[in-house]
Amino acid sequence: MIAINNLTFEIGARALYDEANWHIKPGEKIGLIGANGTGKTTLLKIIVGDYAPTSGTISMAKDIKIGYLNQDLLSYQSDKSILHVAMEAFGRQNQLHTEIEDLLKKIETEYTDELINKLSDKQLEFEALDGYNIEYRAHEIMAGLGFSEADTHRTLAEFSGGWRMRVMLARILLQAPDILLLDEPTNHLDLPSIKWLETYLQAFEGAIVIVSHDRYFLDRVVKKIVESRKGKLIPYAGNYSFYVEEKGLREEIQSGQFKNQQAKIKQEERLIERFRAKASKAKMAQSRIKALEKMERVDDVDDDNPSVNFSFKFSKQSGRHVVRIEDLTKSYPGVPIVKNATATIEKGDKIALIGANGRGKSTVLRIIAGADKNYTGMCETGHNVTQTFFAQHQLEALHLENEIIRELQAFAPKHTETELRSILGCFLFTGDDAFKKIKVLSGGEKSRVALAKALTADANFLILDEPTNHLDIASVNILIQALDQFEGTFIVVSHDRYLLDNVANKIWFIEDQEIKEYPGTYAEYEEWNSKRVYVPKAITAESPKKETKKEDKPASATEDRNKDLKKLNQELQKLETEIAELESSVKHAEAELAKEEIYSDSEKLSEANRRYQQLSPRLLKAQAEWERMADEIMELEGK
Incomplete structure (x- = not known):
């Protein structure tokens, strides 16, 4: 190809x-x-x-x-x-x-x-x-x-x-x-x-x-x-x-070959040195020198997976409650985000806030970080909480005339230059790169500097919004190691599932304008979420919630499933009737186009053609919807 x-x-x-x-x-x-x-x-x-x-x-x-x-x-x-x-x-x-x-x-x-x-x-x-x-x-x-x-x-x-x-x-x-x-x-x-x-x-x-x-x-x-x-x-x-597995095996073999070859080279060099001292063996020594020069060398294995070799430092521990959210309501014109939401971040929580774009994940992070004050309700930071906030707009806070290493030293004076050079190396700034000025960096490079700053802050609470956007796989692994070693608390928004699965011990998601929590890893959340049938709330200001009487009993899962099946089957029957009518109309339109009195009359032909072009896509759309509903019914019947 x-x-x-x-x-x-x-x-x-x-x-x-x-x-x-x-x-x-x-x-x-x-x-x-x-x-x-x-x-x-x-x-x-x-x-x-x-x-x-x-x-x-x-x-x-x-x-x-x-x-x-x-x-x-x-x-x-x-x-x-x-x-x-x-x-x-x-x-x-x-x-x-x-x-x-x-x-x-x-x-x-x-x-x-x-x-x-x-x-x-x-x-x-x-x-x-x-x-x-x-x-x-x-x-x-x-x-x-x-x-x-x-x-x-x-x-x-x-x-x-x-x-x-x-x-x-x-x-x-x-x-x-x-x-x-x-x-x-x-x-x-x-x-x-x-x-x-x-x-x-x-x-x-x-x-x-x-x-x-x-x-x-x-x-x-x-x-x-x-x-x-x-x-x-x-x-x-x-x-x-x-x-990953195959490369590990190849590198293991290569490493063994390298060590064996190095041992053989050292042995040959010792023999050459011994032979050189004797005139009778000089010819043999020259022969071995030439053979050594011609030997195809095996490279040593490069370490493509650098490990984090710096420690997080924060001067004080936070209290038990890091953030408390009560009755939080936030919206944009025509776009509700959360309404009367309640949630708590406790010391040691590693939270992944997930969901579709437009659900308000970044907005919630900004409220938690104190960058957005335009809301009602309470979002309160707990005792001794020191935080740092990483988001793409944080790039604007970088000092353009600073060298990268100086930017980090000014922000994190408790870290040694060796430690800072180490973390910069993890984020692909090696050797003299550390002395580049911020103003000459690309957008991705600035993002990596801002993330390095966030990880070196004297903070016991990290707020991270899409930290992996400009990182390669090796750098994502470094971030995972860093967050795994972090002894404080953090909340992260990311679409990188490998990161989420390796760092989070709680999952937050926004549903029905509420902040909901799943107490487990991302993989466990995914398994749980795949099995549940989510029915959005139908309660609005115009249709207040029905009061639950004492004698009312909650519907069982089976009853809910049966109700859903009944409703879907009714909708499917309506759709089948609609499809039958559309199929009849399409066949009639096709027959009309084939009639001589139609295609020989320009006005009639134009009208018949337009009618056919309107009907055909409607039929295809209805058929696709029928297939979707039929699959949903089969899935419910199988439970």
Whole structure:
């Protein structure tokens, strides 16, 4: 499908790739991994032709269709609706639709056999390209990525960068390419959207290459890992977990080979020194020297998994209650966040606050941090609590003229320079990088500096909002180690499930405008949540809660299930009636289009065609809804 042969790519005097080779086969699902700076994004750009290799070749079929998602797409601007932007994927269908509309108008005043034949050809091609279903497909994918029906009519300019990236992802997925190249696709997605994308990619029939730091996402989607390392592309035949295990075995073998070779070299060197002293053995010594020079050396194993070797320091312990929230109500115009919410953070809690975007996770963090005072109710910090707050906007608090090491020293004077250099190394600032000025750093690098600052604060309570956004897998592992060693309290918002599963002992989620708690790990929460049937509250200001009489008994789970089944079956019957009527109408519309008296009359033809285009998508949508409801009924009946 795509063959990379002897690829060399140089930036100045540095070779990102040195005669690297890689063949991507049809249908392969591949995770492209490696430390930051090893050229993963660069390689994707070489494949699509944005960059030219220094030497080597990239071979692929001429008609191959590549869908490429990259962070540069955030700069795309449009005053069109996001549905229109997404449907730009259907270039030929959109062109045909316009041409058909123009022909229909033309036939109203200029009726000729030539125009009728041309219209017929366009309609046949449009139907062959599934043109009547493209809008339904666009709505389906955008709903999966978290857009409501109302959202699809808003302009692209109204959305933030993360949501714009989702629109561009929808456009790429709608192109149905032969191969998808996805550069950090989960960076701007919440957990429900990540799970939807996983399901979509698992069923995708083309090839996929994914650059991602989300190891759970890689485990669920890819069947092969290719590591970009030391200028080469090293394949592993399995998902990310298999790669970790297999790489460990390979490194164990390599380490043994290295030690054995080093022992042999030392033995040979001792013999050479002994032979050199004797004239009769000088020839033998020279022979052994040449053999030693020709020996192919085995490299020692590099440590790609640095460990945290600094300790957190905070000068005082907090009281038992770190934060108390009572009757908290917060909303934005037209968007309620929480209402009369109550929650408590106790000393030693490691809380993951999770949920879909727009549910108010970051808002709750800002209220806890004291950065948002515009609410009613109480959010009270406990005795001796000292906190630090990490969020993307904290980058603005960095002093641009400071060197990185000086920025940390000013913020955390109790840490030695060695300790600070150590933590900077963990976040990819090694050697002289520590003396770079903040103003020359990229956005991602500034984010890593701000996170390093947060972890060195004299704080017993950490508040972290999406701390992994610009970290590679090795740096995420460092963060996990750091939080695991932290003896204080923290609350974190993140879509990185591996991080959450390894650091959290409580899960918070916002539901029915309340802060709810699950007392366990993220994996335990996921298992619990997958089994429960959540029914949103239907109580509003206009419909007050019914008073519960003493003799009223709570409905059992079986009764609730039976009620749900009865309701679903009733709705399914209504839908079946609607589908039958739509099928009849579609058949009638198709028959009308085939009648001579219709296609020979321009006005009647135009009206019949419009009617058919309206009915067909409605039928498909109703059929998809029937399948969804039928699956839900089967699931309930199986319980």
